[in-house]
Amino acid sequence: MSARAPSRSDALLAAADDELILGWRDSEWTGIAPSLEEDVAFSSIAQNEIGHARALYELAARETGGDADALAFDREPAEYRCCPLVELRRLEWADTIARHWLYETADAVRIEHMTASDWPELAGLARKIQREEAYHRLHADMWVDRLTGGEERARLAQALQGAWPYALGVLDGALRERFRERVAARLPWFDAGGDPGAEHARGAHTVELRPLWDEMTMVRRSVPGAQW
Amino acid sequence: MTSEAQFLEHVQSGGVVEAGDPMPDEYRALLVKFIAMHGNSELMGVLPERDWILRAPTLQRKLALTAKVQDEVGHAQLIYRVCEDLGAPREELLDDLLEGRAKFHNVFHYPTRTWGDVGVIAWLIDAAAIVSQKALLKCSYAPYARIMKKICWEESFHILHGRDVILAMMNGTDEQRELVQEAVIRWWGPIMQFHGTRMPPEKDLVLQYRIKTKDNESLRQEFLDGYVPQIRELGLEVPDPALRYDEGEGRWLYTEPDWDELRQVVSGHGPASADRLDLRRRMRDANAWVRRAVLADAA
Numbered sequence: 244m245s246a247r248a249p250s251r252s253d254a255l256l257a258a259a260d261d262e263l264i265l266g267w268r269d270s271e272w273t274g275i276a277p278s279l280e281e282d283v284a285f286s287s288i289a290q291n292e293i294g295h296a297r298a299l300y301e302l303a304a305r306e307t308g309g310d311a312d313a314l315a316f317d318r319e320p321a322e323y324r325c326c327p328l329v330e331l332r333r334l335e336w337a338d339t340i341a342r343h344w345l346y347e348t349a350d351a352v353r354i355e356h357m358t359a360s361d362w363p364e365l366a367g368l369a370r371k372i373q374r375e376e377a378y379h380r381l382h383a384d385m386w387v388d389r390l391t392g393g394e395e396r397a398r399l400a401q402a403l404q405g406a407w408p409y410a411l412g413v414l415d416g417a418l419r420e421r422f423r424e425r426v427a428a429r430l431p432w433f434d435a436g437g438d439p440g441a442e443h444a445r446g447a448h449t450v451e452l453r454p455l456w457d458e459m460t461m462v463r464r465s466v467p468g469a470q471w
Numbered sequence: 472m473t474s475e476a477q478f479l480e481h482v483q484s485g486g487v488v489e490a491g492d493p494m495p496d497e498y499r500a501l502l503v504k505f506i507a508m509h510g511n512s513e514l515m516g517v518l519p520e521r522d523w524i525l526r527a528p529t530l531q532r533k534l535a536l537t538a539k540v541q542d543e544v545g546h547a548q549l550i551y552r553v554c555e556d557l558g559a560p561r562e563e564l565l566d567d568l569l570e571g572r573a574k575f576h577n578v579f580h581y582p583t584r585t586w587g588d589v590g591v592i593a594w595l596i597d598a599a600a601i602v603s604q605k606a607l608l609k610c611s612y613a614p615y616a617r618i619m620k621k622i623c624w625e626e627s628f629h630i631l632h633g634r635d636v637i638l639a640m641m642n643g644t645d646e647q648r649e650l651v652q653e654a655v656i657r658w659w660g661p662i663m664q665f666h667g668t669r670m671p672p673e674k675d676l677v678l679q680y681r682i683k684t685k686d687n688e689s690l691r692q693e694f695l696d697g698y699v700p701q702i703r704e705l706g707l708e709v710p711d712p713a714l715r716y717d718e719g720e721g722r723w724l725y726t727e728p729d730w731d732e733l734r735q736v737v738s739g740h741g742p743a744s745a746d747r748l749d750l751r752r753r754m755r756d757a758n759a760w761v762r763r764a765v766l767a768d769a770a
Contacts, residue, residue, distance in 0.1 A: 270524045270533075273540055274517035275750065277758035278765070279548040279561075282517075286541035290534055297530045312529045336761045395764045462586045463528035469643045471528040471586070471636075 251362055252306040253324065256314070257445060258353060259299035260325035261413070263315055264452075265346060266292030267459060268329065277336055284382060288343075291375045298368055316463050320456040326445045328409035330452045340390065341402035344383040345410035348429070349422045351380060356418055387430070403433055412443035482611035482681045489613050490556040498680050502612055503559045505682055510550035511568045511575040513543045518747045519583045519592060528586065535632050539593065542625045549618045556614060569752050571739045576600075578661045580741025587650030590640060591658050593633025595698060599665045601626045602694045603683070611681040641705050648706075655702065656710045663711075663725065664733040666690040695723040 269289035276282040300311035307314070328346060333339045354376060357369035390399040414422050427435040441447055463471065475495050481488075488494055517540050524540060527533035551561040567573040578596050583589065604623050610616040640647040667687040672678050678686055685693075699716075702709055713726045736744070 267525060270521075270537060273524055273537070274514075274521040274544070275754040277754075277761035279514075279544055279551070282544045283541055283548065286537055286544065290537050290541070293530060293534055293537070297534075300530075315530055316528070336758055389768055390764060392764060392767060394760060398760070458525050462523075462526045465586075466644055466646050469647055471532060471639055471643075 250306065251365075252303045255299050255303045255365065256307075257324040257326075258357070259296045259303060259314070260323045261329050261346075261350070262292045262299065263296035264323070264325045264455065265329040266290075266296060267455060268331075268333065269343075271332075271334055272339065288379055288382065291379065295372050295375070298372070302364055302368060316460050320448065320452050323448070323452065323456075324445065325448075325452075326409070326413045327443055327447055327449045328406065328413055330449045330455065331406075331409065332451050332455075333406075335402075337390065337395070337398035337402040338405065340383070340386045341399060341406045342410075343379075344387050345403070345406055345426070346413065347376065347380045347383045348425055349410060349413040350376060352418050352422045352425065353414060384429075400433070403430070407435075408437065408439050408443040411437065411439040412445055412447075415445075479679070483679070485681075486611070487613040487616070488611055497676075499557055501676055501680060502615070502682060503554055503557050505677055506550055506554050506557070506612075506615055507559065507564050507567070508574050508576075510547050510554065510564065511573055512579060513547040513550060514568070515575040515579040515747060517543050517547075518750065519579060519581070519743070520589065523583065523586065523589045526586070532636065536589070536593075539629050539632055542629070546622050546625070549621070550615075553612075553614050553618060565755070569748055569755060571748065574737050574739075577664055577733055577736045577741065578658070579747070580736045580739075580744045581658075581661060582743045584657070585650050585654060586636075587640065587647075587652075587654035588657065590633055590636035590651060591654040593629050594637050595633070595655075595658065595662055595702075596665070597626055597629045597633060598698055599662055599694050601630065602690050602697070603666065606683050606685040606690060609681075609684050615682075637705065641707075652707055655707050659710050660729060660732065661736075662694075663691070663728040664730070664736075666694070668730055668733075692722050695725070699723070 266289045269285050269292060272282065272285040273289070274282065276285055296315065297311050300314040304310050304314055309317075328342060331342065333342050351373075354369050354373050358366050358373060360366045360369065387399065390396060410426075411419060411423070413419075423435050426433065442449075474493075475497075478495055478498065482498075488498075520536065520540050520543075524533060524536050527536050551564060554564055555561060564573065568575065578592075578599075583592065601623060604619055604626060607619045608616055608623065610619065637651055640651050669688045670686065672686045675686060677683050695714075695716075699709060699714065711726050713724060715724055716722070717724050735741070739745070739748070
């Protein structure tokens, strides 16, 4: 990535990196989800996220050069623009559902915003992504509604609290406030106040990104420049 | 003639059996054991590949591998439903699997070491599996035969994906070709054991009841017919100096597979058996509260 003033492709890369890294985390459930149905569901969501990442990278590559794979795999970890929320390893179901729901809620706000972009290709792509993300939100909503009994509610509440500062780091300014309003409206029992710390906001990375990147790129790095 | 003999004659002459039809206990028990092993294999077959979804070297490969593995889980789901209709609940089958009381295919007891393994599994192991599965399309138990159509259709895409992964590597660098050759060497033994020992057909009850329609050796020969020429055409060596097609006998000759290894492995003593079952047990226990929550909702 060249060092230059923020451009319209920066926001695109941020969204693409979020989708790639979250898709990667979703794939960690493959084969070990709580039920076969959820295994299939998370696999399907992971495929959508990776597919969205690819489409966003392709659009970004028109401005930055390179191709989608190079953007996805050939940057150093510090160059990724994903938010810390998606980097977190959350291989516990309540944590996964909390992150899933918070991310999908924030992502809906971001995609709505993108559909109004004056960059026609981005607006068109955002409308396409929006159609698929609607199903992710239905899935996330279903789980939030389902985990309402005593033990489950306590687990979900704790998981939401843990993820909340990171969730506030997905979006900035007016979009963040719109996200906060939606969370408060949907979960009246949850305290949606506060601000993200520097370590929760986009631009910071958690210690969990490096091992993820090591694993994600290990085959590709093993024979540099090869076709796979 | 007893009703059991009539049943046997019915299925042997091409008759089919539906879920609600009367059937001998022996047939039902054989079906559950056979079909559950298939379901278990689809499910355990996810584990050798799951790590490589995370390591896939391009976005396209990542998408294809995720879709393939998702298919396998979907197959397990379909297959366990067939078992459920036969009176074996999914939870019970899963417990049997995790506690080592049920079996799964030998090839899923081995570790995957490189991206070459990912290609060889999707290409050759899925090819060996589809040969077996096609022989189930005419299974006497109609509900199983029906889902096998969908399964075979999807598996044929997995083979194409596997072949594409292999072709990309064979057209790549020396290092990549070496990864493929090493993987073929690593997997050849388990592949040759995959279809099982040469059991005389008259002693194989699964065959007698026409649950499967071809004996083990015929399946192995069919696999060799289809794939040895393809392997060699790509410039890969099969690690068996005795492997050759004998025109006179009209069949492939090969070094006797290591049947002791097969017996060891499928009884849960393969190099990755314990780790894989342990991972599943840990996740079952960690996720137990989720299943309780869902079941409470359903009640």
